[in-house]
Amino acid sequence: MGNGFVRNNINQFAVVYRFVDFLIIQLTLLAACSVFGVAIDVHYHLLGLIGSTTYLLSAELFWIYRSWRAGTSKELLFYTVVSWVVSAVIVLIYLFLTKTSEDYSRIAVVSWLFVAPLFLCAWRMAMRAFLYQVRAKGYNSxxxxxxxxxxxxxxxxxxxxxxxxxxxxxxxxxxxxxxxxxxxxxxxxxxxxxxxxxxxxxxxxxxxxxxxxxxxxxxxxxxxxxxxxxxxxxxxxxxxxxxYNMVHSRLCNVGNLQTISVFDTPMRGATTAIKRAEDIFLALCILTVIAIPMLIIAAAVKLTSKGPIIFKQNRYGVDGKKIKVWKFRSMTVTEDGDKVTQATKGDARITKVGAFLRRTSLDELPQFINVLQGSMSVVGPRPHAVAHNEIYRKTVKYYMLRHRIKPGITGWAQVNGWRGETDTVEKMQMRVQYDLEYIRNWSLWLDFKIVLFTFVKGFVGKNVY
Known part of the structure; x- marks a missing residue:
């Protein structure tokens, strides 16, 4: 069983992946030009080189060429497509900045941009299926x-x-x-x-x-x-x-002494830029869609009860620093002191419009502005009122570790049913458990799943009042 033929060739095998990816990108461009009768000149060779180079760089950034023995097929396909999207955006930016788009056949280039990722994904799945068969026979184990x-x-x-x-x-x-x-x-x-x-x-x-x-x-x-x-x-x-409950542990060095970081954040270096780019992209796309509904909600809040349209409450952000979280006002009061009473079923403070907004989470929509400001993320642990933080940090183990990353509009706890009222310590413990699981396992793929699940089941909940 110790004679797996790929066992000692992991680096060389990754080189093969890179070479095949490069070849696929070049050949699909040549095929697109051939199908539409486009003469290939130096401009197309340059475009192919830009596309393949930027893809290889973005693929490295998303760790596509690491071992995927324990990774899922969905995750692998997701990062393959994301890497190509990054490459396609760079190609389009190049065409725009150099004003050379007229030198290319639009139908050939667009076909290439859509066909290349299909082949990149297909060959990966074929290789993955082959390796599964190999391991089933006792090789590569x-x-x-x-x-x-x-x-x-x-x-x-x-x-x-x-x-x-x-x-x-x-x-x-x-x-x-x-x-x-x-x-x-x-x-x-x-x-x-x-x-x-x-x-x-x-x-x-x-x-x-x-x-x-x-x-x-x-x-x-x-x-x-x-x-x-x-x-x-x-x-x-x-x-x-x-x-024990370690949060994104990693090896560190202090001089020549090696240490293990026990409570750390996944947001370092390139991951910080990736997360921020994700937030800006999602926030802009969503705000474009919800701009008119937000105006309608704002008018409804203003016309049906006295008080401001937007309620800004102090909450803890990343590293426990205070931030102002925006919400459509849903109550007749705007509590933000040392004592904040959570909303309960039949709460008299909730306005009629506010009750609908809270059940559907529409009161949270202004937080996409917080995302653009940089104080929040689209996905992350939900921020709690400062008064609640001071209570639960003393009763829930590892509670403050949820502040190792920016708070989010939706999160892993919310899509798993732990949103709304936390009238018992046990409910908050479950929410914190899912929040820490999210921090430990953060990835662009996990954020994508949470956003998808939010649209499917995350807007409403039985404990939301």
């Missing part, structure tokens, strides 16, 4: 051993089982303790002690070893690592503190 039978090992084994497409095959779990002292779940067995595991690795029976011993057993871990250092197996240490 890794034989895995786990040292340490505990909660960490069970969680790791379950992940390997849930993701067979990774090609990681769990062949044995090892522990020095007596079997009657171990909590062994159904479907798992302990093959022997740690010495048996080391000997098996030395005999070439395993490609990868995961050490899940608790960090308190540091001496034993050091001994195991010393012995495994004399083998060719890849060795991974899975510390037990990863079982």
């Amino acid at each position: 890794r034989s895995v051993a786990i040292i340490g039978m505990n909660e960490n090992a069970v969680a790791l084994a379950n992940e390997l089982k849930r993701n067979p497409q990774t090609g990681f095959l769990l062949r044995g779990v090892y522990d020095d303790r007596e079997l009657n002292r171990l909590a062994i779940p159904d479907g798992m067995t302990v093959e022997g002690n740690i010495n048996d595991a080391v000997e098996a690795v030395q005999n070439g029976e395993f490609d990868q070893v995961f050490i899940t011993l608790p960090m308190t057993a540091n001496k034993r871990i050091e001994q195991v690592l010393h012995r495994l250092g004399d083998t060719n197996a890849e060795v991974h240490f899975v510390p037990n503190f990863f079982m």
Whole structure:
């Protein structure tokens, strides 16, 4: 099982992906020109070069050329299309700025821009299906051993089982303790002690070893690592503190000292620019559509009750800094002090128009202006009133970690049913749990799913008053 023919050629294989992508982009442009009888000259060669170069760069930015063993097909296709959209936009900007669009056949260029991503996606799915078949026959796989039978090992084994497409095959779990002292779940067995595991690795029976011993057993871990250092197996240490609520952890360096960031933010470097570009694009598109409905709502609010049209409330933004969140006023009061009472069913403070706006979340529409201002995102943890923050940060574990990124108009908690009134600590705990899950797993693909789910089921909720 250790003879997977791609195992030691991951980098070279990624080079093949890049080359095929480059070839597809060039050939689809040539094919489009050929179909419509367009003579290919230096202008088309330059356009093809711009398209392929910008695609390869954007694909690198979205990590398309990493290993997709554990990634989903939908996610891979999504990032392939996004990378091509970025490339297409650059091509169109080039044509606009250089005023050379008249030098090209519009139908040929447009056909190329639509056909190229279809072939880029198709060849990836074909290659993915091929690799699945290869792994099903035992090739391109890794034989895995786990040292340490505990909660960490069970969680790791379950992940390997849930993701067979990774090609990681769990062949044995090892522990020095007596079997009657171990909590062994159904479907798992302990093959022997740690010495048996080391000997098996030395005999070439395993490609990868995961050490899940608790960090308190540091001496034993050091001994195991010393012995495994004399083998060719890849060795991974899975510390037990990863079982706790870590938020976007990553390796860091302080001089020559390596550290692990426990509570961090995914918004760094290029991801910050990607998230901001996403926010601006979505906010502008949505505001264009809802501009007239917002004017109608504003008139309805003004004509049916006394008070301002827009209610601006202090809330915590990224890093716990206060921001002013905009909403259509839906109540006869505008509470924003040390004590803010959440709306409840049949609340007398809610106006008739406000009740409709709150049930349908239309009162949140002005927050797209907050997004353009940069204080909010379209997708992120919902911001709470400052008074509520001060209450829940003392009662809900890890509550303030939800402020590691900008608050959003919609979020992972909302599309999973945790929106509206939080009249119990348990409800807020569930909301925070989903918020932290979003931060840990943030990606452009996850934002896309949340926006899609919001349109399907996220505007209304049984706990929204």
